Amino acid sequence: MGVAAVPVDLTNPGQVFACLGFVEAADVLLGRAAGGFDWKEPDCVRFGFAAAGDEDPAVRVLRFLDEATVTSLAPPNSRNGTEKWNIDTIRDSTAFPFPDPESPAKLPARLEDNAGHVLVIDHWGDATRRDNVKFWAGAGGYPGAALARDALDLVRGRIVNRAGDPFAVDALQSGSFRFDWRRDYVPLDAGFSPNVHGDVVMRGYPIVELLAAIGLAHARPVRHNKLSYSFGVAGVSGTDLYDPILLRAALGARQPPFPGMPFRRFRMQLDWPGQENQARCITSVIEERL
Secondary structure: OEEEEEEOOOOOHHHHHHHHHHHHHHHHHOOOOEEEEEOOOOOOOEEEEEEOOOOOHHHHHHHHHHHOEEEEEEOOOOOOOOHHHOOOEEEOOOOOOOOOOOOHHHOOEEEEOOOOOEEEEOHHHOOOOOOOOOOOOOHHHOOHHHHHHHHHHHHOOOOHHHOOOHHHOOEEOOOOOOOOOOOOOOHHHHOOOHHHOOOOOOEEOHHHHHHHHHHOOOOOOEEEEOOEEEEEEEEOOOOOOEOHHHHHHHHOOOOOOOOOOOEEEEEEEEEOOOOOOOOOEEEEEEEEOO
16 A cells, blocks of 8 residues: 655644545545544644555555646536636536536536546535535636636646645645635735736645545535535544545535544634635634533
């Protein structure tokens, strides 16, 4: 088994979701992936994960992102498409994950590397079964596939050698999925809005955003209301790691998925950086008592 460990801030929901993204991606790319959070050293919390083969799974996942091209997916007869944003749309006759959305913004994003491996990001359209955890609202219907493409373009060529601390990779980023609170702000709290200044661009964390979106493929935090969510993390007590299904269960759990599992739960508060009921951003995260 190839093994990896990355530093993680448990009070940053984007980083927690991104850890699941590492495992989800490694499971597709390498197989037999597993992971878990280790907080035995409070000042150096890490997420460890492993996958089949001898290759470092963090390096493999980052290489996939470095090579990936982005297309969008649509049902065969859909009028939706992302060609307007220079992203090809594949109209596929296989089962579509949710009803044809009302606009191209929610079309699934399809990431494919040079070897033909594919990862699909589609959580933002899953409103009929689970909360879609869609914190972004694109101006002019800017699609999720375009946000994924933009994030990849910001970090190409400089991420594979950052496998030891990938969540620290930053870039000037004008738009994101809003999972990493380090980029976001509420203008009323900040005292001004960078959007009205043409020479001000916020610094974001594209790897966190991309992997967080992948990490929500099969798991969601618990929604209390539009501006409040909780999420759980599964800790390791020894060297054993958890299968993806247990990491997914822990993310949305109120108690440990099974007795004896080290488990912590956090609540995140959000606010409206602009017009109410459009984009949301994370403003605070606190640990909950179990």
